[in-house]
Amino acid sequence: MKPMTLKILEHQRLSDDAYLLRLEKPEWTWKPGQLVGVTGKKAQDQRDYSIASGPEDDSLDIVYRLIPHGAVTPYLVNLVEEEALQVTGPYGRFTLRDLARPxxxxxxxxxxxxxxxxxxxxxxxxxxxxxxxxxxxxxxxxxxxxxxxxxxxxxxxxxxxxxxxxxxxxxxxxxxxxxxxxxxxxxxxxxxxxxxxxxxxxxxxxxxxxxxxxxxxxxx
Ligand SMILES: Cc1cc2nc3c(=O)[nH]c(=O)nc-3n(C[C@H](O)[C@H](O)[C@H](O)COP(=O)(O)OP(=O)(O)OC[C@H]3O[C@@H](n4cnc5c(N)ncnc54)[C@H](O)[C@@H]3O)c2cc1C
CATH class of the missing domain: 3.40.50.80 (Nucleotide-binding domain of ferredoxin-NADP reductase (FNR) module)
Structure with a gap:
């Protein structure tokens, strides 16, 4: 899978150290529960993030907690609207198994x-x-x-x-x-x-x- 560059539509602080990033939708779709790989400042810094929005929503959302000594989240926290983020995906199998069951x-x-x-x-x-x-x-x-x-x-x-x-x-x-x-x-x-x-x-x-x-x- 090739990394895609997605524009940031909104970057919102949710609490002291949690943030919501709303990205423009990629050309591929995803299943609820899947995740994306996000590239930090250096190409080798890649971290996984669950997609927090549904495929019918008008953005691809991720929610992250800032880890001050981490490799990727201190980079994410400084990004502003209209800037771009490198994203790969979708991956993962944490998808819904049986909708009928509680x-x-x-x-x-x-x-x-x-x-x-x-x-x-x-x-x-x-x-x-x-x-x-x-x-x-x-x-x-x-x-x-x-x-x-x-x-x-x-x-x-x-x-x-x-x-x-x-x-x-x-x-x-x-x-x-x-x-x-x-x-x-x-x-x-x-x-x-x-x-x-x-x-x-x-x-x-x-x-x-x-x-x-x-x-x-x-x-x-
Ligand atoms: C499948 C998968 C899905 C993920 N989805 C999300 C997501 O949706 N949102 C999200 O915030 N993170 C998610 N993560 C964690 C994410 O990939 C990063 O590890 C995290 O954002 C820290 O990245 P970093 O490079 O800043 O710090 P790193 O250098 O990766 O980590 C520094 C230290 O912080 C610890 N750490 C990492 N995340 C947390 C945390 N949330 N709380 C406390 N300690 C932590 C690590 O164990 C490590 O010791 C996911 C991880 C996996 C494997």
Whole structure:
């Protein structure tokens, strides 16, 4: 696949360190859940980003967290509208398997991106979304999801409407949708732990799909 140059339509700050980049649509299309490779300042610096918009939307969106010592995101953060970005794709198999079955989507941070693409493409999905972040201000897209699915936010570092905690604690106790398939996206630690809990609770490996973003988290 050859890299394409796509113009930036909009670059929006979503929270202290998360950003939404809306790019012009490429000449190819994608399936909800797929990703693109993005080239940084140097050609050898390539990183993957889930596509956060649906193929029927009028832009190709990505959501990224700025990692100050990273190779690519400090380059992305300085880009402005009308500038261009090198993108390759689409890749990936974190696509929807069975639209008819209830979906349990667990995301940490920017791992919510593919879920946004799913719901924008298939508003009728029977979706339960668990979004784990550090602070309330990191609950970007809350307005988009609330009321359109069962939306369960979690903040690990502050109280949220009287409750706080982690996705994995909730998974141990909550009522799981009957016959659900689980999609896990973001920090590898969450994915690993969530899969173990879901297995114990009766969701087998073949009904669990994973998209790990990173293994050793940068934190601040
Ligand atoms: C399949 C796939 C899809 C991905 N999709 C997205 C996406 O949609 N949005 C997104 O923000 N990232 C996504 N990532 C991660 C992304 O590819 C980069 O690794 C990330 O943006 C950091 O790039 P960087 O070059 O600035 O830092 P790097 O030099 O790659 O990383 C520096 C350090 O930060 C850690 N790190 C990377 N990402 C995070 C994070 N989000 N939170 C905490 N620590 C982190 C790394 O493990 C590493 O230790 C995805 C990764 C994969 C494998």
């Amino acid at each position: 979906m349990l989507f667990c995301a940490t941070g920017t791992g919510i991106a593919p879920c946004r693409s799913y719901l924008r493409s298939f508003p009728e999905l029977k979706l339960t979304l668990l979004h784990g972040v550090r602070y309330q201000k990191d609950l970007y897209f809350r307005d988009e999801f609330e009321g359109r699915c069962q939306y369960l936010p979690f903040c690990s570092r502050e109280d949220l409407d009287g409750s706080s905690g982690r996705i994995t604690d909730a998974l141990k106790e909550m009522e799981l949708p009957e016959g659900a398939q689980a999609y896990l996206c973001g920090a590898n630690e969450m994915i690993y732990e969530a899969e173990e809990i879901l297995n114990h609770r009766g969701i087998s490996h073949k009904d669990i799909f994973r998209e790990p973003y990173y293994y050793r988290a940068y934190d601040n």
